[in-house]
Amino acid sequence: MLRRQSSATWLLMAHVGLVLYASLYPFWPWRWPPGMGLPWLLSLPWPQRFWSFDLEVNLVGYVPLGLLGYAAAVRSGWGRGAGLLLGLLPGPLLSFLMETLQFFLPGRVPSLSDWALNSAGSTLGVLLGLVLHALGGLRHWEDLRDHWFGASSAPALALLALWPLALLYPTPLPFGLGQWLPWWRETLVDTLDGTPWALHWGPAVTLQHDLPPGLEALATALGVLAPMLLALAIARPGLRRVALILGGLGLGLLGTATATAMNIGPDHAWAWLTDATRPGLVLGGVLALLACLLPSRVCAALGALALCALISIVSLAPSDPYLALNVQAWENGRFVNLYGLTRWLAWTWPFVALAWLLARLVQRGE
Incomplete structure (x- = not known):
């Protein structure tokens, strides 16, 4: 069989990152376990009690690892x-x-049962892969991908698959991914505080009040448009592009509504549709449909510009006290690992997508 780039490879690397985060959170403090010698580190203890939630997560969480x-x-x-x-x-x-590394993190509890469930989960994933392979599922996906998308599209497909998951993180604006720079600024200042390299920057450049309705609508439009342009940068020409955009818009709406329902309750799943966001949503959708007529390289260039503008506007968005409460609830609840995954996806997704689009533009013959 001819070797080719697979989106499963990129999704596998993303899932390994999730496992690392979920297993080692909160990453600090590291210390040698008191009273334990090196041989003890190679023997995991059996837990004294079991929690159904932990059993399910440890089993199901490793199924994608084996399958991918x-x-x-x-x-x-x-x-x-x-x-x-x-x-x-x-x-x-x-x-x-x-x-084994959890021995060195006081807040984590290593367990032989966790290892057994993780191993069983990855084995189930492989069995699922064998069944799909025998039924022609992998071959069908290859044919489907070749029908809809061009060559070298695996990284972009992985990014598009992760986009709805990134939308689950509570953001200051609907579809407002990429508010990462203020966090880096605050972290850098706190880290260097009290050192010769301390940074004495002025107050962060953010708005003290809500974004003006026009700017909020523009941010919503850019948040919708940028992923659609990423999809069009790899999509084959034809009416299938319209179907792809409509499906992408549906996933975006579903992801945002799900995030709102998880944060403030199912009865308010569509509360994010305000007088400011509705025009932006319509504008982003219309522009995405019009972009179906453009060549792939033009879509890639416009997608890069849209992401740059989105990151700039979202970085100016003020903090929301209700958003802070929602984030705190995620951090202290059962969704702590999902919170960590979606937070990093929401922060980094636009930057990674921007890097891929720029790399796409400098490639010849694409």
């Missing part, structure tokens, strides 16, 4: 044997490493 590992190898042309190795081995090895 198998699919990445097979879709890349390495064969079924390599797929079994990539699907079966990394899960138990990664889980054992994570559980």
